Amino acid sequence: MATPVLRWCCLGRRCVFAGIGGGSRRGRGVPTGSTSSEKRGQSSVAQQPLITAQKPRKGEREWAAVVGLEIHAQIASNSKLFSGSQVDFAAPPNSLVSFFDASLPGTLPVLNRRCVEAAVMTGLALDCHINRRSLFDRKHYFYADLPAGYQITQQRLPIAVNGRLAYSICVGKRRSQMVTRTAGVKQIQLEQDSGKSLHDSLRSQTLIDLNRAGVGLLEVVLEPDMSCGEEAAAAVRELQLILQALGTSQANMAEGQLRVDANISVHHPGEPLGIRTEVKNLNSARFLAKAIDCEIQRQISELENGGKILNETRSFDYKLGCTVPMRDKEGKQDYRFMPEPNLPPLLLYDSRSLPIGTDPQQVIDIDRIRERLPELPRVTREKLVQQYGMLPEHSFALLNEVGLLEFFQNVIKETRAEPKKVTSWVLNTLLGFLKQQNLAVSESPVTPSALAELLDLLDRKAISSSAAKQVFEELWRSKGKTPAQMVAEKKLELMQDAEALEQLCRSTLEAHPQVVTDVKKGNPRAINKLIGLVRRATLGRADPTAIKEVLERQLSS
Amino acid sequence: MWVRAVWLGLRASAGGRRGFSSKADPQGSRRVTAELIEHLERLALVDFGSQEAVARLEKAIAFADRLRAVDTDGVEPMESVLEDRCLYLRSDNVVEGNCAEELLQNSHRVVEEYFVAPPGNISWPKLDEKEPFSHR
Numbered sequence: 001m002a003t004p005v006l007r008w009c010c011l012g013r014r015c016v017f018a019g020i021g022g023g024s025r026r027g028r029g030v031p032t033g034s035t036s037s038e039k040r041g042q043s044s045v046a047q048q049p050l051i052t053a054q055k056p057r058k059g060e061r062e063w064a065a066v067v068g069l070e071i072h073a074q075i076a077s078n079s080k081l082f083s084g085s086q087v088d089f090a091a092p093p094n095s096l097v098s099f100f101d102a103s104l105p106g107t108l109p110v111l112n113r114r115c116v117e118a119a120v121m122t123g124l125a126l127d128c129h130i131n132r133r134s135l136f137d138r139k140h141y142f143y144a145d146l147p148a149g150y151q152i153t154q155q156r157l158p159i160a161v162n163g164r165l166a167y168s169i170c171v172g173k174r175r176s177q178m179v180t181r182t183a184g185v186k187q188i189q190l191e192q193d194s195g196k197s198l199h200d201s202l203r204s205q206t207l208i209d210l211n212r213a214g215v216g217l218l219e220v221v222l223e224p225d226m227s228c229g230e231e232a233a234a235a236v237r238e239l240q241l242i243l244q245a246l247g248t249s250q251a252n253m254a255e256g257q258l259r260v261d262a263n264i265s266v267h268h269p270g271e272p273l274g275i276r277t278e279v280k281n282l283n284s285a286r287f288l289a290k291a292i293d294c295e296i297q298r299q300i301s302e303l304e305n306g307g308k309i310l311n312e313t314r315s316f317d318y319k320l321g322c323t324v325p326m327r328d329k330e331g332k333q334d335y336r337f338m339p340e341p342n343l344p345p346l347l348l349y350d351s352r353s354l355p356i357g358t359d360p361q362q363v364i365d366i367d368r369i370r371e372r373l374p375e376l377p378r379v380t381r382e383k384l385v386q387q388y389g390m391l392p393e394h395s396f397a398l399l400n401e402v403g404l405l406e407f408f409q410n411v412i413k414e415t416r417a418e419p420k421k422v423t424s425w426v427l428n429t430l431l432g433f434l435k436q437q438n439l440a441v442s443e444s445p446v447t448p449s450a451l452a453e454l455l456d457l458l459d460r461k462a463i464s465s466s467a468a469k470q471v472f473e474e475l476w477r478s479k480g481k482t483p484a485q486m487v488a489e490k491k492l493e494l495m496q497d498a499e500a501l502e503q504l505c506r507s508t509l510e511a512h513p514q515v516v517t518d519v520k521k522g523n524p525r526a527i528n529k530l531i532g533l534v535r536r537a538t539l540g541r542a543d544p545t546a547i548k549e550v551l552e553r554q555l556s557s
Numbered sequence: 558m559w560v561r562a563v564w565l566g567l568r569a570s571a572g573g574r575r576g577f578s579s580k581a582d583p584q585g586s587r588r589v590t591a592e593l594i595e596h597l598e599r600l601a602l603v604d605f606g607s608q609e610a611v612a613r614l615e616k617a618i619a620f621a622d623r624l625r626a627v628d629t630d631g632v633e634p635m636e637s638v639l640e641d642r643c644l645y646l647r648s649d650n651v652v653e654g655n656c657a658e659e660l661l662q663n664s665h666r667v668v669e670e671y672f673v674a675p676p677g678n679i680s681w682p683k684l685d686e687k688e689p690f691s692h693r
Contacts, residue, residue, distance in 0.1 A: 078649045085654035093670045094660060098653035102660050114649035135636060142602065144674030156636075199676060207671035210660075334600055344639035362646055 068224030081216035082109030103147035123160030145195035158189035184223035229289030403441035410448035
């Protein structure tokens with residue numbers, strides 16, 4: 001693949017892409033535009049160059065990319081948006097389909113209250129303005145998995161508008177610093193999902209399963225405030241965590257509960273925005289950033305080679321690792337939006353405007369929903385940092401893994417060890433072992449109680465930290481024994497007998513006069529040799545720092 | 558069938574004023590171009606067939622255009638005749654479904670409880686290659 005090298009940096013506000021060229025990208029001339037002035041002097045990350053450079057060309061200017069996202073999240077509800085058939089991921093084909101879902105004549109949509117509440121909760125969590133009055137529309141297009149020939153959505157007046165999604169990314173040389181970015185939320189709307197098509201190219205037919213047809217979706221439209229794949233992926237991840245914390249969607253990308261389309265364009269900083277393409281089929285968290293960056297790279301290459309970007313829809317091909325034009329899209333789609341004639345406007349209330357004497361089942365009070373909002377990830381993380389003094393990166397890591405936070409909190413409850421120790425053991429040791437064997441937290445052979453007990457032993461200085469690691473490994477491999485039992489069995493307890501330690505040190509010093517002379521001469525590494533000898537003599541049961549202390553005292557006397 | 562086509566055509570031209578996306582004629586023009594006919598036929602899968610049908614469409618548009626004589630400055634558009642009605646909210650319970658057999662009976666072809674459809678979308682033939690519209 002002779003694709004030109006493209007280096008980019010996340011500098012300050014935006015990710016900036018450099019054109020073709022070998023060698024260092026600094027000092028290549030000042031980029032134009034006001035946004036660039038903020039970038040100078042800030043720490044930058046030089047990413048690995050993608051592919052070996054071609055012949056450097058003269059006079060390239062920097063590129064900036066603009067990424068907007070349309071995210072569809074399946075609402076976690078028992079029944080569908082406009083019908084009473086069940087919402088379930090795996091069921092026999094067409095078994096969860098009502099007459100309305102199959103678009104049989106004479107059926108009408110009836111709005112699901114839970115879906116409206118889910119939309120309001122999500123809108124409040126994203127700081128949106130909730131429209132007290134919103135409308136439903138029909139969006140027409142023909143496809144076999146859309147039996148009605150139209151999708152009921154909210155094009156003119158959606159349920160929530162003008163919000164914000166704050167997310168964090170790692171910047172800095174070692175990617176150790178976390179900075180917060182914000183993407184604007186243009187709107188959130190309720191809409192129907194379509195059925196599933198299984199393409200059988202062998203027999204030249206498509207098999208249609210309508211189980212998914214009519215399931216409620218929340219479409220979250222993010223403004224084009226992101227500038228590279230990494231930012232987009234981080235924003236999606238944070239939205240995922242928010243939806244999961246709210247319970248409005250399980251947001252599992254692998255199960256198709258969260259789907260992302262990206263609108264991508266490139267331009268030179270300071271110049272007007274370029275033509276954008278829409279990239280669909282970004283359904284894997286792993287490939288999201290990669291796909292977006294690939295498309296950005298493709299657009300830059302195309303423009304630098306004198307080509308033009310078409311306002312088209314593309315699909316990410318996982319096998320090829322790049323975007324390809326989507327077939328079946330002839331020119332610009334005309335969806336002929338019209339108001340949904342069978343649904344009156346959706347009216348929402350708050351504590352002030354709530355009409356008296358109405359059936360509570362039939363009205364939705366935004367203030368009540370706001371009161372009952374679950375704790376958002378952002379708040380949970382802040383609390384962790386406040387309460388346990390951990391770094392923001394650690395709070396992110398704890399929330400990033402399903403069940404890890406709960407594990408951590410259970411250990412904290414049962415141990416007397418310092419929170420910092422617990423954080424370190426959970427994030428480094430436990431998580432390390434889990435990742436190595438690709439296990440979920442729920443599958444951990446080491447329980448929170450076991451880890452708590454182990455950390456207590458360590459805290460009491462009953463064992464050394466290396467012994468603790470050994471015990472952890474043993475706990476991981478074989479169940480049924482408590483840490484205390486293992487320590488006793490393997491005789492890993494730290495020597496508590498100070499007298500015996502003194503004896504051992506003295507005898508070691510006497511047995512190795514040459515090393516003692518080295519130490520007295522000022523060789524700094526000689527003392528480590530002595531420590532090692534004592535350790536071996538104690539069969540690893542003495543704390544190295546204690547040994548060092550005793551030795552130094554004895555040597556100086 | 559053509560009645561529905563006319564109704565949709567009315568929507569297309571009236572919608573142009575309210576900001577719906579459509580390829581409606583510029584305001585005031587009564588002529589319905591061949592491109593517009595082709596576009597509508599593709600979108601709505603209808604067949605205008607004859608010049609007579611197109612003439613009827615133009616007459617219908619002219620008839621509806623008389624609405625423009627009404628001064629609607631400062632008047633909120635009515636989106637729906639249901640705008641004073643209450644939108645009923647249903648509880649989130651599972652009360653339907655489980656009728657795959659019944660639904661599949663409606664389909665001409667079925668493979669193992671799946672509906673069978675042609676691959677992708679059938680592309681609408683261009684203006685010069687058109688044949689009379691036939692039901693599948």
